[in-house]
Amino acid sequence: GTRLASGATRGLxxxxxxxxxxxxxxxxxxxxxxxxxxxxxRLSATARFPRGPAAAAPVEGTLDGALxxxxxxxxxxxxxxxxxxxxxxxxxxxxxxxxxxxxxxQAQLAGGGYRNAPLGVAVTDIAGVLRSDxxxxxxxxxxxxxxxxRIAVEGTIAPFASDLPVDLxxxxx
Numbered sequence: 001g002t003r004l005a006s007g008a009t010r011g012l013x014x015x016x017x018x019x020x021x022x023x024x025x026x027x028x029x030x031x032x033x034x035x036x037x038x039x040x041x042r043l044s045a046t047a048r049f050p051r052g053p054a055a056a057a058p059v060e061g062t063l064d065g066a067l068x069x070x071x072x073x074x075x076x077x078x079x080x081x082x083x084x085x086x087x088x089x090x091x092x093x094x095x096x097x098x099x100x101x102x103x104x105x106q107a108q109l110a111g112g113g114y115r116n117a118p119l120g121v122a123v124t125d126i127a128g129v130l131r132s133d134x135x136x137x138x139x140x141x142x143x144x145x146x147x148x149x150r151i152a153v154e155g156t157i158a159p160f161a162s163d164l165p166v167d168l169x170x171x172x173x
Contacts, residue, residue, distance in 0.1 A: 013038030086112030
């Protein structure tokens with residue numbers, strides 16, 4: 001698809017989405033996709049199922065790209081006082097099986113910020129990493145608040161565990 005648009009959400013940059021799916025007689029299923037929205041937003045993804053998709057069958061996948069959070073969030077926040085900025089860089093990998101995935105790679109945020117002037121909330125210089133380590137995600141984010149304050153979030157999230165355990169510590173000074 002090209003020049004994708006939605007009447008419900010105005011203000012998103014025009015985009016192009018490409019998806020290529022292939023299935024071989026041996027059962028091999030591959031998928032490759034790419035999405036571009038404006039000059040600073042690009043995602044590419046791949047998935048490979050050597051024996052076809054099944055809970056116990058092996059899978060390999062990637063998600064790479066870079067996103068401008070300000071450009072992508074602005075149309076959704078336009079009616080309110082919230083403002084978001086930042087650059088998100090993705091380099092994620094998945095392996096294992098669908099029933100027991102193994103994650104690798106990371107998502108990195110730089111130049112992030114959140115402001116809501118009517119409420120007097122401002123967090124700037126938000127930066128950090130969300131790293132995958134097998135079945136656990138490790139978060140390490142920091143930011144600044146007015147008056148030389150600092151805020152940090154670190155800990156783990158287990159997205160595939162049955163009760164989705166989250167162990168995050170928020171430190172604010």
